Amino acid sequence: MPLTLDMTKVESSLDGFTIPPRPEMLKQIQEEVAKEVPNIKDIAACINQDVGIAGFTLKVVNSPLFSLPRKISTIEHACMFLGLNRLIKLVNSIVLRFTLSEGSEDIFTQKLWNSATKIGNASLALAQHLDLGTNFADDCYTLGLFHNAGMALILAQTAEYPALLRQAYIEGATIGEFEEDHFETSHEVLGFLIAQTWGLDSSLCSVIAYHHSPMIMLATGEQPEKEMFAILKLAEHMVGATELLYGINPDSEWERYSVQILDVLHLEEFQLLDLGEVLHQAGIDNVYHT
Incomplete structure (x- = not known):
């Protein structure tokens, strides 16, 4: 763990x-x-x-x-x-969106939940295609919707948050460290606390707590946690999450750790084209099938 x-x-x-x-x-x-x-x-x-x-x-x-x-x-x-x-x-996942977004109509909040839905859908489809089990696939869906929930709490207090995060991605910063410097917390920690408070499985909570810390997850996580993390990161990459949220492409985090992430799932980069077709068949737009 x-x-x-x-x-x-x-x-x-x-x-x-x-x-x-x-x-x-x-x-x-x-x-x-x-x-x-x-x-x-x-x-x-x-x-x-x-x-x-x-x-x-x-x-x-x-x-x-x-x-x-x-x-x-x-x-x-x-x-x-x-x-x-x-x-x-x-x-459970749907209620989270309604609970954290009640009364919020700003553009970034809409982007946040739209991207979370897309990542959750892609995570579910990928886990199903890779035959990782129904319960595991459902957990991947939940993770996709919950993993960025902490952002909604920071945004509620800091209107400049989206612009600051965009700059962090442009600079290739480690997101957790960047947020700690600016807000004395991170959306990973806040997301972990939301997931824990809502009674999510401990493995889900762990992945949420470290989803911007690939070195920690890949080096110390249990195999199911590594696989869940890898599915999340693959889904984010395939739907173009940084483009959806910040208008930035490519994602420096994926560029640095893609080989290790794909290794966890026993995948090669050339197979991403086929996975793009899988997502397309599930009604999910992605960077490998335009």
Whole structure:
């Protein structure tokens, strides 16, 4: 497992930041799922408490990613087709976006969540194609949506944040160190705390905490964490994440560590063209299929 975060440092980095608590709706769903015989109608009722979340969930479920045999029109049907555990992971990720973005209409916030959705979708499709297992693929989707969540907290306090990050990428800076210098915290640490507060698996929390620290992840991570990290970085590269967020191409982080990242997944660079077609077939635009 990667190096344990210094919790004293983490606590000090929270000065001025509030980690959003896990919504009551998710707690209710988890309690119902934990029952010996879960009631699908009650779970659907919990999700339907918020029309926006329910609608977005159905939109995702009906995307090419899930390859369902027919269009799903209700949350209850989605529960039956996807299975409860898979649906909960999906809803968990969607609720995060609604929780952190409530009332926010600025352009960078829209870019942030649009890119997170695209990275999550690409992570899911790549993990499925590489046959890494359904649960693992679903975790990769969750990671894609959660990994940059800490950015929303910094942005809420610092309007200059997007411009500063763009400059950091142009200079090829280590993002975590750059943010620590400017804000005395990083979106990796804040994202880790959000994920931990919301009860995500420890491996997901670890990858979020170090997703801009390839040397640490690749040297000290357990194999599933390395694979999850590699899928995330591959997805970011293939959808052009830095271009989506900052209008910058190429991504210096990928350029430095692409060989090691691909090694984790037993891939060669020439195979990225084929993976671009895989993403295209799943309805995901990417730099290898225009």
